[in-house]
Amino acid sequence: MIVETEGLTKRYGTRTVLNGLDLEVAEGSVLALLGPNGAGKTTTIRVLSTLTRPDGGSARVCGFDVVRQAADVRGVISLTGQYAAVDEEQTGRENLVMIARLHRRTRPAARARASELLERFGLVDAADRRVRTYSGGMRRRLDLAMSLVARPRLLFLDEPTTGLDPVSRTTTWDAIGDLVRDGVTIFLTTQYLEEADRLADRIVVLHNGGVVADGTADALKNSVGGTRLDLTFASREEALRARSAVGGLADGPTLGLPSDGSAAHLHRVLDDLLAARIHVLRVATHRPTLDDVFTTLTAVAA
Amino acid sequence: MSAATTMVGRSIRLSRRNLDTAIMAVVLPVLMMALFVYVFGGAISSVQSYVDYVVPGIVVLCTGYGATSTAMPVADDMKKGVVDRFRSMPISGFSVLTGHVVASVARNALATFAVVLVALLMGFRPTASVGAWALAMGLLLVYVLALSWLAAGFGVIARSVESASLLGFFMLFLPYLSSAFVPVATMPPWLRAVSEHQPITPVIETVRALLTDQPVTSGRPALAWSGGLLVVAFTWATWLFRRISSR
Numbered sequence: 026m027i028v029e030t031e032g033l034t035k036r037y038g039t040r041t042v043l044n045g046l047d048l049e050v051a052e053g054s055v056l057a058l059l060g061p062n063g064a065g066k067t068t069t070i071r072v073l074s075t076l077t078r079p080d081g082g083s084a085r086v087c088g089f090d091v092v093r094q095a096a097d098v099r100g101v102i103s104l105t106g107q108y109a110a111v112d113e114e115q116t117g118r119e120n121l122v123m124i125a126r127l128h129r130r131t132r133p134a135a136r137a138r139a140s141e142l143l144e145r146f147g148l149v150d151a152a153d154r155r156v157r158t159y160s161g162g163m164r165r166r167l168d169l170a171m172s173l174v175a176r177p178r179l180l181f182l183d184e185p186t187t188g189l190d191p192v193s194r195t196t197t198w199d200a201i202g203d204l205v206r207d208g209v210t211i212f213l214t215t216q217y218l219e220e221a222d223r224l225a226d227r228i229v230v231l232h233n234g235g236v237v238a239d240g241t242a243d244a245l246k247n248s249v250g251g252t253r254l255d256l257t258f259a260s261r262e263e264a265l266r267a268r269s270a271v272g273g274l275a276d277g278p279t280l281g282l283p284s285d286g287s288a289a290h291l292h293r294v295l296d297d298l299l300a301a302r303i304h305v306l307r308v309a310t311h312r313p314t315l316d317d318v319f320t321t322l323t324a325v326a327a
Numbered sequence: 328m329s330a331a332t333t334m335v336g337r338s339i340r341l342s343r344r345n346l347d348t349a350i351m352a353v354v355l356p357v358l359m360m361a362l363f364v365y366v367f368g369g370a371i372s373s374v375q376s377y378v379d380y381v382v383p384g385i386v387v388l389c390t391g392y393g394a395t396s397t398a399m400p401v402a403d404d405m406k407k408g409v410v411d412r413f414r415s416m417p418i419s420g421f422s423v424l425t426g427h428v429v430a431s432v433a434r435n436a437l438a439t440f441a442v443v444l445v446a447l448l449m450g451f452r453p454t455a456s457v458g459a460w461a462l463a464m465g466l467l468l469v470y471v472l473a474l475s476w477l478a479a480g481f482g483v484i485a486r487s488v489e490s491a492s493l494l495g496f497f498m499l500f501l502p503y504l505s506s507a508f509v510p511v512a513t514m515p516p517w518l519r520a521v522s523e524h525q526p527i528t529p530v531i532e533t534v535r536a537l538l539t540d541q542p543v544t545s546g547r548p549a550l551a552w553s554g555g556l557l558v559v560a561f562t563w564a565t566w567l568f569r570r571i572s573s574r
């Protein structure tokens with residue numbers, strides 16, 4: 026196991042952010058830590074990357090204790106935080122050379138590594154422009170490139186595509202995919218289920234500082250029941266009224282409900298709506314998405 | 328050590344490219360001096376030529392103010408998560424502060440050079456020996472280092488880049504309550520007491536005495552204040568950095 030935590034706890038004042046977190050990550054895999062804001066995702070990454078001291082429990086990265094052997098941990102990991110940690114007033118190349126120099130590479134070796142990474146992340150044309158002029162997607166790619174200068178064994182990505190447009194998101198995903206093929210272990214956090222579904226071998230759902238689900242995307246989908254009901258109403262208001270009658274997750278005029286797929290359940294839902302005098306326009310059933318898993322799990326845990 | 332060298336290179340490059348800071352660091356001192364020599368100078372009577380009297384004061388004021396600008400890039404790094412990247416790397420985390428402090432010394436050396444150059448054009452005639460110059464610059468170096476580390480500490484705890492610049496206002500104001508521009512003997516007694524005992528006065532007096540070939544009478548307090556502040560500020564800033572950033 027490249028990451029092992031046991032009973033990890035972190036409090037800020039009276040607020041408990043991590044509440045006895047147990048986690049294991051196998052080398053070479055991609056783990057997505059999924060959860061709403063405030064679930065403890067960023068704190069987990071900060072503890073594992075030696076930035077924050079835990080209050081209780083233990084965490085080991087590549088066999089090194091994150092508190093007592095922090096320097097050893099830093100030698101094998103890289104961190105890409107939530108906000109692109111790049112120097113705006115330096116060029117892309119200067120940023121990369123700087124990181125390589127900090128990793129004690131000689132000047133020529135640093136330059137060579139910078140050129141290599143600029144090429145790989147499609148930043149050759151922008152290499153000698155100041156980062157201030159880069160788009161959000163280019164910044165993220167540079168940020169990612171800076172994390173790879175020293176060829177880490179384990180890469181932490183904290184919400185790698187938050188705030189990116191769909192095209193940049195796809196290119197970032199492709200870049201992450203390439204890393205996986207190189208054998209880098211990836212530990213990422215995300216609020217997007219689509220992202221977890223697409224990138225991760227294993228998904229851990231975090232809620233209120235603890236693990237509420239752990240498994241592959243398929244296993245998680247199966248765990249909430251086989252089917253999802255989509256009920257469509259005449260208006261958004263109707264859908265919201267229906268939600269207060271039968272629960273579920275409203276999205277415009279449509280209400281999504283987890284279901285066991287039985288006729289009896291459908292019957293019961295329609296009866297309840299009839300009793301509340303809410304008219305259903307259409308009914309559809311399909312396999313649950315990770316969104317359903319998420320809603321179900323975090324609703325249960327809350 | 329190599330991490331610190333790289334950080335120094337980074338900070339110098341960043342300050343060279345931050346035009347506002349670069350202009351303020353050099354233009355402000357020069358304008359201040361012109362203001363004092365040509366506007367107020369005529370009205371202030373002193374035993375020596377006023378430009379000779381005021382140059383050390385201007386240099387100390389401007390280096391003090393310039394040093395406090397260290398707080399801004401530090402606050403910027405703290406806010407932007409750049410510090411998190413450096414701290415997750417196998418290097419000494421506070422070398423990022425060292426970088427900003429050394430860049431501050433470089434900026435102030437440049438500003439001092441510009442001030443002295445312009446002062447010479449305005450009629451400044453220092454009578455100091457090379458040794459006295461070296462001593463004066465050495466004292467200024469300790470003074471600038473002390474204030475830069477103090478500012479770095481402020482940068483670490485500042486809530487924003489704007490609030491990090493507050494220390495600068497204070498340092499811009501403090502020298503007026505000293506012997507920088509007028510001899511303290513001209514001040515009302517209570518203000519005179521403040522001026523004589525605040526840390527900047529002995530520094531100014533010592534630099535002035537050294538540059539104008541007068542007997543140095545306040546060398547000890549000047550060095551004690553600056554050196555003491557340097558030790559305290561360095562300890563405070565690095566302690567803060569470790570504490571704040573490990574939360």
